[in-house]
Amino acid sequence: MAEAMSPPGPDIICTEVAKTFGDAPAQVEAVAPLSLTFAGGQMTALVGPSGCGKSTLLRMIAGLEPPSEGAIRMGDESPQAMQRKGALAMAFQDASLLPWRSVQGNVALARKLARQDADPDAVAGMIARVGLAGFEQARPAELSGGMRQRVAIARCLVTQPRILLLDEPFGAVDELTRARLNVELPPLWQASATTCVMVTHSVREAVALADRVIVFSSRPARVVGDIAVPDASRSDRVAQLALVDQVSAALSRGWDETGPEARQAAQ
């Protein structure tokens, strides 16, 4: 397949990236200065407590939110340059399909937005690969939540992006559907050596899908754990459970460090 032979996606390099919202005195520090490198062609999962700023970091990487400080590069390029090249794709928590467009229309729109030729075969092929052959003409309102997320993933992948960002893409579907999507869809982007960053709440999902899991503290997000997931652990249930424990331990450290008791103790 064409994408299987393409070189791996670029590294994502965040240098002292920070984000604050609002003006003093009602200022909220969402992300404390962070320096991180996401290796090209790898899948990195970001986990952390709700509202810790991990989605904000993802939006900054996507170029949707300017950092208050620091810089983000993708290889030699800025997120904006990657946007203009049509090399970025992102899946949102709700599928964010345009309700007046069919499945086919929504997937084809991404190629149009990315200034690529309208390749009906590529569109139809991608729809089939996410398991929606026969639903090309359906409207989003006629699909289940899981099917809508499949369309969203097809929309992301149809442009063959170099960078794929996933903001809890399966957060809004039920457990069983989520498990199925997690088995069926990741091979589609793993084959293409795209650089992936995924935000998730589920420790098990992070360990199952990612090559590396980064654990954040409560707001403002700071790294409290950085755990590599060896390929060998994929088929080893004991190794997986150990990794889940490791990530969970880091998560609770992140909680303890910034919880109300800890803050009182520090004062």
Place this chain on the structure above:
Amino acid sequence: MTAQARHDLARQALGVLAVLLLWHLAAQAVLGSYMLSGPVAVATYLAEHHALIGRALWVTVQNAGWGFLAGNLAAILLVLVVALLPRMRVIVAAIALVVFCLPLVATGPVLRVLYGPGPGPQITLAALSVYYTTFIPLLVGLRAAPASWFDLMRLYGRGAWTTFVQVRLMAALPYLMAGLQIAAPAAFLGAMVGEFTGAERGMGVLSIRAMRALDVDATWAIALVAAAVSMLAYGAVGALARRLSHGRPDILMATAPERARGNAMLRGAGLAGVTLLVVLALWWVAMEAFDLSRFFAKRPDDLWRFLVTAPGAEGNRAALWAASSQTLVQVVPGYLAGLALGAVLAMVLVLVPWLAGAVLPLAIALRSVPIVTTAPLIVLALGRGSAGTITIVAVMTFFPALVACIQGLRQAPGQALDMMRIYATSPLMRLWHAQIPAMLPAFFAAARMSVPAAVLAVTVAEWLATGRGLGALMAMTASTSNYNMLWAAIVVVAAGSCLGYALVAWLERAVFSRVAPEQLRG
């Protein structure tokens, strides 16, 4: 046809028969009092004069149709201007409101002089009465899309134009259709008011003649035909909207008030000042550009002389003030009564659901009737005193308020209501704690939009019937060519309407910042 459908049809037919019977009995009861004409008399009149009514209806429908087209096109163009120049939004919306608040009964005669004979004034009035109710929902619709749709466009490095074509335009379609639906009967109303003010042909002309001649059967027949055509237009656009749109906006025109930045009073005063300057400039430029005669096309400085510097200015001011206060004491009670009745009835219907099933379809149908076209009936029934005028204003305000409040009450989140039911709270408690707060945005939206409608109703009623107030002043000065006073009255009515609208908007913001600060737009 299924058994259920047959059953429904039979029940509807029975309902229509019951209404006809009640109407007939009521007409028999007040026979000879010049109030009410029975179904038999109306049917007889229509049968005898169907050619006359048909010709008049065709004229009015044509005028309304052209006005509908022109007005909605203007609304769409205005929205495009705002979409391309977002900084202009507040000022364009303010000027659009001022123009919408111009009293139709006075612009009618001025336009009559301007256009000469022909359908020009009717078409212009029809356009004037539709553009605002399309402009506002469209403005909301262009911003009514989830943030992630806009993110999607930016993710591929796309700018404002692609976003406009791919997201905003389509997202706004249901709002446009909602606006067009309201516009359909409004265009008919505008055309009829245009015909009231000195046309040769059309339903408005027949209506005035019938009322002046105390021809009760004719007045009723014409008003009912006008109402039926309006309802038909409303229903037809609604059906088209359901075919075209992918969804309906939840609450029409319930735009949340904006969060005050800095000093709200100062900002309001600033906006009012800028709007005033721009409107004065536009007025003056329009008059000069078309080189209109100062005899009837008065400029701002003419009015300044008339009201301030000229000899007799004090008398002019006194006459204007007297008429204004006469109008004010009719419009305020009618407006408040209509709003209150609408809100209270909506709440009653929520508490007594089986009643809602009976009343709501009727209320929605009647909302589409331009009440002003039935003003002659109310004048016949309640006489030429204050009661009739206040009733017309109240009815004009009542139906939009009722329908909006019912829609609003239904916005109460189901889970919040379930949560209360678990504690066996009374329906009144649920109303107070969940449903009334949910109703407020729709209620205030209706209250704001009803201000110009109430002013239109009161001026038409005064113009047609009572012989008092600003409506009568405008009618008299138009017929005696006292254009200084006519223009002064137009300015007073437009300024008063805008002031009332601003007052309701201020109240809305005050209420929201107290009970629901999270609903203010940032």
